[in-house]
Amino acid sequence: MASRPVRVLVDMDGVLADFEAGLLRGFRRRFPEEPHVPLEQRRGFSASEQYRALRPDLADKVASVYEAPGFFLDLDPIPGALEAMREMNDMQDTEVFICTSPLLKYDHCVGEKYRWVEQHLGPQFVERIILTRDKTVVLGDLLIDDKDTIRGLEQAPHWEHILFTCCHNRHLALPPTKRRLLSWSDSWRDIIASKQGAAWQE
Secondary structure, three states, X not given: OOEOOEEEEEOOEOOOEOHHHHHHHHHHHHOOOOOOOOXXXXXXXXXXXXXXXXXXXXXXXXXXHHOOOOOOOOOOEOOOHHHHHHHHHHOOOEEEEEEEOOOOOOOOHHHHHHHHHHHHHOHHHHOOEEEOOOHHHOOOOEEEEOOOOOOOOOOOOOOEEEEEOXXXXXXXXXXXXXXXXXXXXXXXXXXXXXXXXXXXXX
């Protein structure tokens, strides 16, 4: 059984692009008189649900920020993300793909995600975008994602989920079997190396 390259799936929002900082900045600019949730107080993957708990009508207001044209295109890169992706792409025995879920209101989101990748990483990475609402059906060895729980059709996805630390998940205590990447300055190379030599059945 021949070994094959380690396939790394990398989430986009919260891992490559700073969704949370962009959302807070956009919300405060658009609704300066409304209460907001500072990044250090963010809890839970869904910002709109946390804002709903603060006051029910704020959920739609925060959603209007990330559904607006230009939101995804204008997000800043997460520190170290672009350099890590380029290095990963150049590594022997490694395949890297950007695996991202579009909004259900996808009018602006999808095209802007593609444009963001082309602008920040170049056209070669545009060919490595996997756009899906269900990441469990994508075959890979590693999924680096800031969402703490990823569910879908596959009960046991092929990949190992590496939780990328973000403001909304840093307080979570993980079980001993689950690994966390604190930032792109953390040991992502060691995580990939731990999968080297793994063989997939063809």
